[in-house]
Amino acid sequence: MNVTAISPLAPKGGFPDLPVIDGVAFATVEAGVRYSGRSDVMLAQLCAGTSIAGVFTKSATRAAPVLDCQAKLGAANDGGAAIIVNSGNANAFTGKGGIEAVDAVTKAVAKVLDLPQNRVFSSSTGVIGEPLAFERITAKLLELQGSLSPTRIKDAAAAIMTTDTFSKGAAAQVETGDGVVNIAGIAKGSGMIAPDMATMLVYIFTDAKIEQALLQDMLATLTDKTFNCITVDSDTSTSDTLLLAATGKSGIEITAPTGAFCDALHGVMRDLAHQVVKDGEGATKFVEVQVTGADTDADAHKIGMSIANSPLVKTAVAGEDPNWGRVVMAVGKSGAKADRDLLSIRFGDVVVADKGWVSPDYDEARAAKHMKGDELLIAVDLGIGAGAATVWTCDLTHGYIEINADYRS
């Protein structure tokens, strides 16, 4: 297998046309942090008045840039802001030097763009445990500043890739009643960069005007329904970062945590989350796991993730085997409330098990046919309550082993 081949699950149309978000400009550069022959640093400049919200990995061994971003959230939003991201080196597990590198980069960006340093957010993704050659980034800041453009978001999506097999973008236009607002986002996902784990980085921009506390609230709520509902291999990066910036340049203010804007933002986040799964290492199938009838939503989520993370379920999907026994096993081990004799399972629209027993109508040939598709549904009803959740995952294939075992640092 060629580990740089584009995922078979990549969107057929390639990178989407993303709208310009008024108040944001992008630049990218080849800084040679680790890679050569490709851009590896992206800078996003945000206009004065931009609100920024963020969510981050919950890892106890978070990387220095993550800790720095968390500390800066909620800083006064009357000045401008910036986001600087490098690929090739994650600046994780780099001790005191890692903190100094973040300080050096964000200080230099602040100086070049005339911003307070506490409004400069940074992310790093790539190898961990190696010092970040931050001077390669700071040496390029004037060049980056000189090429800032509102139309370069596609380049930004490419610069943050590690071994992602395709660059990821999504957008929405929202008719609010007061006028149109735009949302555009980019992400990097579960491509592996030897010798380290995949990292998810997501940056979403809107020209809506939204107060920071509300923006943070929206982001946290929608993350729980999108990025916190995906899994490739159950492993968690030390660098996962999601930043959402609202420039306010449309002049249209969003004041409620529900409604058309929120729905559109939800859609953009779900789209990006799905693209991350679709670029999962070695993925050949995209799987939606729908759990209903659980005791609580939290139980439903726990069961969904137990199914989505089960190596035996994931290898069954890879083998196109409608192996409902493994789904029962994953429900059982989840720790959530379950009653074997109330459990029902569907693959696509084929009822496999009904109330704890093989359905009398079970048609294995139809179930097997569903498993041959690119996009599969595993639906589980616990039959004990109203708790529900949907999560997404991919299959576990030889490609995953090749990328992570055979591809040596």
Next chain:
Amino acid sequence: MNVTAISPLAPKGGFPDLPVIDGVAFATVEAGVRYSGRSDVMLAQLCAGTSIAGVFTKSATRAAPVLDCQAKLGAANDGGAAIIVNSGNANAFTGKGGIEAVDAVTKAVAKVLDLPQNRVFSSSTGVIGEPLAFERITAKLLELQGSLSPTRIKDAAAAIMTTDTFSKGAAAQVETGDGVVNIAGIAKGSGMIAPDMATMLVYIFTDAKIEQALLQDMLATLTDKTFNCITVDSDTSTSDTLLLAATGKSGIEITAPTGAFCDALHGVMRDLAHQVVKDGEGATKFVEVQVTGADTDADAHKIGMSIANSPLVKTAVAGEDPNWGRVVMAVGKSGAKADRDLLSIRFGDVVVADKGWVSPDYDEARAAKHMKGDELLIAVDLGIGAGAATVWTCDLTHGYIEINADYRS
């Protein structure tokens, strides 16, 4: 890959010579439950006065035989007892019919051996979701009874295999001061039987005399240090069963939950647990994960299992890559208390990371050499407390994918 090839980690000497345990007799038979051309039912008859303890899967979707065993533990021990096990069909997720099958088998054994039914324990392992053809088992009971022999434990170990690549046994002799007692145990492990998950079944016998409550206490304590510290792929069977029977025939009574007997039992259980890991699906490396310096023992166990279950760590091991970044990641995601800047990591005796940073003495060539061995050590010190735990796992290889994805039902 030939999925029936013997694991490269199998004990070099083959199945060990197990001592006869006075008070236990074994028989096996070809009942054709699912397999043909091999024995698939084993019967163990236990003398009057035998105490029986048990631990079981914590799955919420436990199979019918497990629920039946749990209900019978602690029954009066003045009569004899029996254990009957079939391979080929797990009698799991089989609805009401599953309960009836357990009742039919244990009732028939009770009749043939003249025992109370509540002293007949059964296990089943194999496909799930298919009715157990229990009449094929009951039809063979007289034949089984006729061939009961104290020396047939090796045959019993073979009869309970599914797609295990080797049969598993371990034994110990203990000098108690009052005289010698014997312990002998058999197990089946993480061999896969399409289309289902692996199941662990373990039966241990001793001629020591031990009151049931103490026996149960010992078994639970030692299980937490052995079988609850192993993982192949984080998936949990609906049928895992471990029974420990003390016949009392040596006339030597054990009255304390510590001492030479307990140590020897611990050794037998650890040996069998290691053999289960060494027969993990596709395993080519046996990995001991030692965690020290954690806040609590429970945290240390959580961190150890997070490392041992991490697909990224397990593929790094498969690739012989001393990828300590993935170990940091697994510590971080475990949910246990950790401080990145106090963390130290060793591969074998090679210090890789020290206090949150690559060790100045790190010798990657020596670490890489350690990774080439069959049996590896990953040692993590959290540097924050006295909590410690050791767990064992195997690598994640193409063999695992082949067995579980390519090998179709």
